[in-house]
Amino acid sequence: MxxxxxxxxxxxxxxxxxxxxxxxxxxxxxxxxxxxxxxxxxxxxxxxxxxxxxxxxxxxxxxxxxxxxxxxxxxxxxxxxxxxxxxxxxxxxxxxxxxxxxxxxxxxxxxxxxxxxxxxxxxxxxxxxxxxxxxxxxxxxxxxxPSREIIAGVSEEFFPREGSRTDKILSIILLISIVAAIGTTIFVIVFPKEGEKFTEFYILGAKRKAADYPDRMTIGEEYPMYIGIGNHEYRNISYTVEIHHMNMETDITGNFSYITRMEISDRFSVQVPNNETVILPYNLSAKDEGFNRIEFLLFNESVPDMSIRGMERINQSYRDLHLWVKIRG
Known part of the structure; x- marks a missing residue:
């Protein structure tokens, strides 16, 4: 009022x-x-x-x-x-x-x-x-x-009062065909054919962009970043993420690299529903000066025993990412 x-x-x-x-x-x-x-x-x-x-x-x-x-x-x-x-x-x-x-x-x-x-x-x-x-x-x-007009029009079209028996039979067949086509369309939408199965695994910088990754780290300091996991496997999956500190050296000939040291720094599990993406904030930190590479490993349901280390563990992971870093004391 x-x-x-x-x-x-x-x-x-x-x-x-x-x-x-x-x-x-x-x-x-x-x-x-x-x-x-x-x-x-x-x-x-x-x-x-x-x-x-x-x-x-x-x-x-x-x-x-x-x-x-x-x-x-x-x-x-x-x-x-x-x-x-x-x-x-x-x-x-x-x-x-x-x-x-x-x-x-x-x-x-x-x-x-x-x-x-x-x-x-x-x-x-x-x-x-x-x-x-x-x-x-x-x-x-x-x-x-015009709901009444639509019902009356459909009824007259498919079930005419005046018409031969053949026309009525053809109308019924047409109606069944339309219902079957609509049902098939709904079935295809509800139960789509499974495409390629894959998982997205990526890391983002502090601003949630594919940039500004830490390349120079100081022992004891934390560097914020994000870890993203996108599940497109057509089922819910509990992933396991491992972060390893590594030191890699290159052969004097430059033909291959090898791991001289590898230590796990963190490990956690993430439940990701089908067709969804989880982006987790993560604070990366350096352990000591003996490493020059941070390795991110993603495992699905099968996680190898901790006795498997080095390149063999990286090869058994489902997805792997890494950052080259310089660590200062």
Missing amino acids: HPDGRDSPVLHTLYFSFIVNRPFPDLVAVLAWLACAVASIYIPVINETPLRVILALPLVLFIPGYALIAALFPGQEELDLIERIALSFGLSIAVVPLIGLGLNYTPWGIRLDPIVISLSVFTLAMTMIAQWRRAVTDPEERYRF
Whole structure:
């Protein structure tokens, strides 16, 4: 209420849009799909089933664009159903990358939670604006989703009242073919063919970039960096990371190098889910002046015994990285 006793214009608008005019069925369906998609992403049992992909895919490819089109064009004569559907796909494909681009410049980054929250807020806001704009549009001109006309048209197309028996049989075969094609498409999306299996293993500098690696180290000082592991093995894996200090010498002929000393300085395990990347902060430190190389070894499920050392241990690792350093006392 205003101080003078009058109703707030905002409250009056909300009352008029959502109480006097009940929510429109297609907008209710958008919000219901949004709620189901978010639930399928975060509910522990459901998020491991194909239902997550089936519900979340339209949230990226169709729902945001449909809500935006509904907010921009509340009238019946502005766009027909086919145009709305086509523009919904197109605008979704345009809006979602823009939201991701904006998240890239925020502290949250492009991760699952910020993306889900951003898409949910955008869709909810556009749906409320669409509800309000339709409510203030003349009832004879506002857009209404032609659900009854679609059902009647499909029924008449596939099950005509007038027609020969052959036409009815062909219509049934066509309907079965369409359902089979849709089911095949969903199956391919939910259960994609496994591609090449690999693991990303990399180290980043203090600014989380592939630069500014420490090459001169002082004993007792810590040098911040990051260790990244990307799992693309189509299964959850518990990796083991080892950091070794080494001293390598080159043969007088220059044809080969050999390890004169190798000591492990750190070892830890990291659980990385399938198709996810973990970036861990790590403080690198020097042990003594007898080393000139820092070796990073990554092992998957099989980790060799500590009795295996030197080049043999490096060769048995799943991935390996190294830094050449000069250590000062």
